[in-house]
Amino acid sequence: MQQTMKKLISIFLLMGYLFVFPGCQKEKIYKGKVFVGFYPQSIDDMKSFYEDGFTIIDNGLNLRHLDWLENLDYLSNLESVNGPVKISGNSELTSLKGLRNLTSINNTNDFYGSLHIAGNVKLKSLEGLNNLKKIESSLFISNNQELEDCSSLKNLQELNNYFHFYNNDNVVSLTDIGNSIQIIDEIEISDSEKLTEISSFENLTEMNSIISIRNNPNLQAIHGFSSLTKLHGLEIINNEKLKTIIAFQKLKSIKYSFLIENTIIPNLLFLSNVDSMGNRVELKSCSSLKSLDGLNHAEFFVNSPRIKILNNNSLVDLCAIQNMVKSMTGFSSYAVGDNAFNPTKEDIINGECSLGN
Numbered sequence: 001m002q003q004t005m006k007k008l009i010s011i012f013l014l015m016g017y018l019f020v021f022p023g024c025q026k027e028k029i030y031k032g033k034v035f036v037g038f039y040p041q042s043i044d045d046m047k048s049f050y051e052d053g054f055t056i057i058d059n060g061l062n063l064r065h066l067d068w069l070e071n072l073d074y075l076s077n078l079e080s081v082n083g084p085v086k087i088s089g090n091s092e093l094t095s096l097k098g099l100r101n102l103t104s105i106n107n108t109n110d111f112y113g114s115l116h117i118a119g120n121v122k123l124k125s126l127e128g129l130n131n132l133k134k135i136e137s138s139l140f141i142s143n144n145q146e147l148e149d150c151s152s153l154k155n156l157q158e159l160n161n162y163f164h165f166y167n168n169d170n171v172v173s174l175t176d177i178g179n180s181i182q183i184i185d186e187i188e189i190s191d192s193e194k195l196t197e198i199s200s201f202e203n204l205t206e207m208n209s210i211i212s213i214r215n216n217p218n219l220q221a222i223h224g225f226s227s228l229t230k231l232h233g234l235e236i237i238n239n240e241k242l243k244t245i246i247a248f249q250k251l252k253s254i255k256y257s258f259l260i261e262n263t264i265i266p267n268l269l270f271l272s273n274v275d276s277m278g279n280r281v282e283l284k285s286c287s288s289l290k291s292l293d294g295l296n297h298a299e300f301f302v303n304s305p306r307i308k309i310l311n312n313n314s315l316v317d318l319c320a321i322q323n324m325v326k327s328m329t330g331f332s333s334y335a336v337g338d339n340a341f342n343p344t345k346e347d348i349i350n351g352e353c354s355l356g357n
Contacts, residue, residue, distance in 0.1 A: 027079070028052070032059040037083055040066070046074035055079045059108070065089040072098030072128065080104045081113070084137075088118040096128035104134040112137035112161070117144065124170075125149040138162035146170055153177045161185045169193040174200050179224075182206070190214040199223035207231035210257070214238055222247050233257040233278070243288065245270045254278055261285055268294030268320075276301050277324060282308040291317035291354075299323050303330030315339040316355035322348055 030049065032038045037060030040046045050073075060083030063069060069090045075098040085105050087093070096117075106113040113136035117126070123144050129152045138161040141150070147168045157180040164186075165174065171192055177200040178184075186209035189198060195216045201224050210233035213222065221244040222236075230253040236242070242263040248270050256278040260268075262285045271294040279302045283289065289312045298321075305328055309318065318341065325348045328334070334345045341355040 027055045029056045029058060030054040032057055032083075034059055036060075037062050037081075039063075043068060043074075050074035050077060053077055057081045057083070059083045061085045061087075063087045063090060063093075066093075067091050069093050071095040075099055076101060078102050080106065082106045082108045084112060084114045084116065086116045087120065088116055090120050090123075092122060093120045094122045094124070096123070096126060099128040100131060102129070103131050105132070105136060106134070107136045114138040114140065114161075116140045117142075119143045120147075121145050123147055126152040129153055130155060132156060134158040136160055138164070140164045141166075141168060143167045148172070150174060150177060154179065157181065159184055162188070164188045166190040166192065168195075171195055173197045176200060176202075179203055182227075183208075185209045186212075188212045188214075190216065192216050193218065195219050197221045197223070201225050201228070203227050205229055209233070210235060212237075217241065220244060226250065229253070230255065233259075235259045236263060237261045239263055249273065252276060256280065258282070264288040267291055271295060271298070274298045277305075278302060279305045281306070281321075281324070283310075283312060284308065285311045286315075287312070288314055290314050292320040293317070295320045295324060297323065299327040300329075301327075304332050305330075306333040306335075308333075308335045309337075309339060310335065311338045313338075313340055316341045317353070318343055318348060319351070319353035322351070322353060325349060 030038055038049065038057045039062035055077050056079060061081050064086055070092045071094065078099065079101050080103060105115055115135050118140065124146050125148065133155055134157060139159055148170045150171060154176040156178050159178060159181050162185055166188065169192055172194050173196065179200065179202040181201060181204055183206050184204060196218050197220065204225060205227050206229065211231060212235045214237045216239045219239040219242050223246050225247045226249050228248060229250050232255045234254055237259060238261065240262050243265055245265055251271065251274055253276040254274060257280040258277065259282045264287055266288050275297045277298045277300050325345055336342050343353050347353060
């Protein structure tokens with residue numbers, strides 16, 4: 001009797017330990033086929049996955065074009081995926097809440113650890129990704145017509161390659177996304193009709209490629225990126241209602257291209273700390289741009305740079321680019337025209353660079 005009681009006490013103690021420290025429970029790995037991973041063909045496949053208690057998937061999670069898939073509740077045990085996660089073209093999917101325990105998506109020898117969420121026409125929220133901290137490769141969010149809320153990505157700490165967000169027409173704000181990420185390759189935010197504000201990536205310090213913000217017809221403000229010191233290119237194009245950029249406060253270097261076109265920003269003061277510019281500067285069709293203040297410290301550091309400043313019908317002061325123009329070497333190109341004031345290259349160098357001079 002005493003031995004039985006001791007055994008019972010040991011069992012209860014072990015159960016309590018596992019409850020308090022769930023991470024000590026043994027992980028269970030689903031070994032998916034190469035190029036396939038876990039690719040359920042019915043709700044019964046999902047149910048079996050859940051009942052078998054799998055916590056990790058090898059070779060990726062493939063949820064594509066499953067017209068029977070309404071939610072991901074049967075994936076609630078899942079903690080990690082090695083390989084890509086593809087959630088796309090699911091016409092009845094309304095919720096990602098079943099992914100609430102997913103914390104990482106990892107590269108393998110054969111695959112990048114990327115997350116693709118695309119073409120899920122009834123999906124309104126990314127709730128369920130709140131605990132996702134690591135995407136070892138890239139994040140693609142596109143063509144989700146009803147998507148409104150992306151705030152569940154606020155705890156993401158690692159994203160090494162691309163953040164691409166496009167054709168999500170009901171998202172109004174991208175706020176607090178990736179604020180713990182420090183290094184990333186490329187960011188593209190484009191073609192999202194109702195997007196009015198971007199305020200994200202506060203602690204990003206370095207980029208190996210470009211930031212491209214394009215074709216968002218109702219975008220009015222860009223905030224964030226306040227720790228970024230260098231990047232390869234900055235392209236802000238065809239955001240015709242964009243009037244406020246309070247971002248890039250620590251940016252020092254743009255290695256290749258700086259392009260702004262078709263906005264209503266009044267100045268370039270958000271670039272006041274930039275002192276090193278690449279080989280291409282273009283400012284076009286910014287109807288409210290009156291001066292180039294903000295580029296005062298910038299100089300070219302490559303041979304044969306190009307400047308194009310065109311069709312800015314309020315622009316009367318170009319004095320801020322004097323240092324930049326003086327630093328032009330090699331077979332450089334200078335094109336200034338159809339602005340309110342159009343000084344020649346020699347005018348800029350001689351200080352005859354504003355309509356008031």
